[in-house]
Amino acid sequence: MIGDILSGKGDIAIGDMAITKEREEYVDFTVPFMSLGIQILYVRPSKPVPVFFSFAHPFHPEVWLWIGISYFTVSVGLYVMARVCQPEWDNWDRCIKQPKYFVNQFHLRNSFWFVLGCFMQQGAEIAPRATSTRILSSFFAFFILVIVSFYKAQLAASLTTEKLELPFSNAEELVKRADKLGITYGAVTNEATHKFFQRSKDPVFSQIGDYMNSHPEHMAEDAFEGSVKVLEGNHAFFMESVTIQYAANVVCEFISVGERLDERYFGIALRKDSGYRNRLSSAILLLQQKGVIDQLQRKWWEEALGSKLCKEPPPDTVAPPLTLHHMAGIFWITIVGVIFSFVVSFFELGVDVYHRIGVDKKIFFREYKKEIKNAFNLSKTIKTVAPNSVSLENLDVNE
Template sequence: DAHTLDWTEFKEMPANITAFRFIDPASDVIKNIRKIWRVDATNIKTGTALLYDALNVFITAFRDMAAKEDPIIKPLDCDDYEFSEHGQRIGELVRKPPKTSKKILPGPLSGPIFFDDSGQRTNIDLQIIERSKTEVGFRVSGTWNSKKPNVIRYAVTSEEREKELQKEIQQKNFRVVSKIGAPYLMHRSPPPGKSLYGNDRWEGYALDLMQEICHILNCSYTFEEVPDGKYGNYDPDKKEWNGLIGHLLNRKADLAVCDLTITYERRRAVDFTMPFMTLGISVLYAKAVKEPPELLAFAHPLTLNIWLYMATSYLVISMIIFLVARLNPNDWENPHPCDPNPEELENIWTIRNCCWLTLGSIMAQGCDLLPKGVSTRMATAAWWFFSLIMTTSYTANMAAFLTMSRMGLTIEKAEDLATQTKIKYECITTYFFIGGSTSSFFQDTNFSTYHQMWVQMESADPTVFESSNADGVKRVLNSKRKYAFLMESSSIEYETERNCDLIQVGGMIDSKGYGIAMTANFQYRKAFNEAILKMQEMGILSRLKTKWWTEMNGGGVCKEEEHADDNAAAELGLDHVGGVFVVLAVGVVIALTFATCEFIWMVKKVAIRET
C-alpha cells in the first residue's frame, strides 16, 4: 500500500525506499474503478482490491454454474461442519472457468487471475517501485512474475540510472570526517584578527583530494574532525567500532578521508574506494652522525701511547746503533784507500747518520749507508723488522679507519632487526587504543621472521611501543641509533623530507593502500572510483603528493645534502688529509730555517778566517 501513503515529508530524505505492489494506480482498470467508485487511487488499498477480485471470481463462477443447472441452495449449520453440495463444482469453475466466461464486475484490479489444481494463485505480477528522488512519490523500476521467480524485468536502464546518479551527486553535499595528522589534515592558522569557518579551518592532502574529486563530480563537501582522534578499531567487549569507522557506521558522516589503510576487518564493516595511494611497512632509522674530520686524523690509526713509544724507540735504537758501530772494528774504515797503513781509521756512523738510517727504515724508504759489522747489522735488522710490523699495521688500520668512517647504516632491511638485539624496534600498537594496520600485520602474520619480531617487541622490558608516529620519530632521533621505528612508507617519506637525520632502511615488507571509507553499499562508490582513476591517469594524485610531501611545510630540504653525502662517499676531501699538508709545511719550514742558520754560520766562519 505504498501508493496510498503521503511521501511529501520524505522528499529530502537521502535513504532509498523500495517496495512491491499488486495495484498499479496508473492502469486503465484502476482508472475505470475510480470513476465507478468515485474515489482517488490512493484510497484503493491492496486488501480492498483482493477482496473485490475474490468476490468477482466467486460470483462469476456461481453464474457459470447456474447457467447449466438450477442450483438448490440449502441453509448450512457451520457448527456441524456441513459442506455445500455445490462447493466442488464452484471450485472447479474458479480453477478452470469456461473460455467464453466473462467477469461480472470490471477488473481484475490485482492483475490476471489464474489458479493451479491445488487452488493456489499463479502467474502473479508484482511491480517493484522505488521512491523517486526527483519527484514526490514512487516510480516503477521493474516487474516480477511468479513463473520466473529469479528474473526481474527492469523498467529503468543502467544508462538512465547513471544519468540520475550524476544528477544526484551534483546536488549532494558530502559529510567528510577525517583525523588530524600531517600532511593529510592540519589546522590552518587564521590571519591576524580574523576567524576561519567551515572547510577553511583545515588544510592538507585529504582536503585537496576531496576538492579534486568534487571538481570532477561537480559536488560539494563539508569536513569535520573525528572526536576521538582514532582511525577505527573494533572493541569486542563493547561490540562496536570507534574512530572514523564508528563515525560512518553511526551515519554521522558519508565519507572518511585520511591515511586510513584498507584492511580485512575494516572492509567487512564499511566499503572503500580503490586506493588513492599505495604504500607498505618499512623501517625508520637515524643516519650515522658524521663527526667533522680532525686536522691530525692521519694519526688516529695508532694511539698516542704508541706514537710516543715509537718516537722513544727511534731515538734509543739510533743511539744503540751508534754505540755498536763504535765498538765493532769492522765499521772503522781506511779514509785513504791508497795508503795501506793509515795512521787513523774513520767511522761513518755518526749520530746524524744513525738517525738517518733508522728514519729511512721506518718510512720504508731505505738509506744509502749500510752497516758492515755483524753486531751493527743485527741491531739494524731488528729495527727493520720492527719498522715492517709497525708500517703494515699502520697501513691496515688506516684503511679500516677510513672504511669505518664512511660506513652508514648497520642494518639494511627489516629482517636484519630480527637477527640482532642491540637495536630496539617497535610500531604503534592497539595497547594504546589507537592501533593500526602496522601492528595488526606483525601480530597476525604467518611469516616466521615477522612473527619473531612481534614476539620480541611484546617481550621487551621496558616497553618499546609508542602511541603515535610522532612519538616514534622523536624516540628514533634521541636514541643515538639504538632504536628503529616500523611505520608506513608514506609517513617515513614525509619525515625524511623534513628531517635530514632520518633515513628509510630497505624496502617495503608488505603492500597496502589508503582508500576513502564509506558506508556499506554506498551508491556513489563507482563514481568515486572513476574519479580517483581519472586523477591517477591525469597525474593529479602524483602532483598532490609532491605538493604536500616535498613542497609544503618545509619539505624537500634534504635533497642537496643527500647528493653531497653521495659525493663525499666517493672521495676524500681536504678536511680528511689536511693534517698531512700541515706536516709537510712544517717540515719544509724547519728545513728552510736550518738551511738559513747553516748559511749564516758558514758566512760568519769565512769572514772570521779571512780577517
C-alpha cells in the first residue's frame, strides 16, 4: 500500500498499518486510531488430565500435615483427659449391681475411633460424659466444620475451573524452552514485527531476531500463512495484538500468549504534505472522544461474528491451595480448646476429690496428686471398687 501511494496509484492507505519511523520518511500519517503491540499467537492447549491426587488440591501439603497432627493430638488428649475425669470411669456391665471395678470407655483405640467419627462428621457409638471431654469434642467439631467448609468450597472451585497449561507464558520463556519443547517461532518476513526484533537492543528480543534470520523457513509471507503454521502445531507466531484478538475470536484454537512486547499504533497513511491529513486527524480525534472507534471495534471484532464468536474462557482463576497462613486461625482455636479442656479436667478432678475428702488441705492435695499419678499411669486400665460400695470414695487403681 505504501508503494501505491508513492507511485501515485492512491492517495490514502487504510488498514492494519503500524506507524513506524521508516514509513514516515516516505508518507505522512494521521493521529493513531488504534493502539496495539506485538504478542504471540499460539494454539490453545488441550484440557489437562486430572492428576491422581486432585482431590487433595484444595489444601497445601502443610495444611494436610497439620490436620493429621490435630487428629492425633486431640485423640491422645481425649484419651488422657478421660483418664483424669472421674465421670468417664463407669460400670462396664449394667447387669452387675455391685461391680468390683470401673472401666474407662475412652481407651486409646476408642479415643482415636471417636475423634475419627467426628472427623468424618458421622459420630460414634460412644459419647463423652465429663464437661472437659465434651468441651474438647465441641472444639474439635467446630474445627472439622470449618475445615470441611473450606475444603468443599475449594474443591468446587477447582473442579469448575481449569488451568491452561501453556508451555510458555512470555517471549523469554519461549526462547529458553523452544529447543527443549520442539517449538519453532517466526513472524511476517520484513514487516514491522520482524524489523522490531532485528533492531532491538534487548538481549531476548535480539536473540529472537537472530533466530528469525537464521531460520527463514519458519517465517511467513503474511499473517494468514503464519496462522496456518500455528494450527499445524508447535509453532508460535509474533504479530500485532489486535490481529491476534480478531483471529482468536474467529478460530477457537487460537490464543494470545503474554503481554505486549512493545507499544505501537495504527494510522492512516497519506502522501507527503497531503491536505487531508489534518482533516482526517481531527475526525479521528472526534470519533475517539465519542467512543465510536471502540464501538466499531466491538462491532466488527465480536458482534459481527454472532454465534461464530469464540467464547473466551475466563482467565486463569483456579484458586491456589489454601496454605497454613490462611488456616492458622482455626488451628490456634483448636489449640486453645485443647488447653482449656485440660484445665477444666483438672478442675473437675479437684471438685471430685473435694467431695470425697472434704476441706482438709493436706489430705486433699495428697489424694489429688494420687489421682493425677494414677491417671497418667497408662498401664492401668481399670479402677477397683471396694466390695461393699459402688461409690468412688474407696476407688483405687489396679491393673
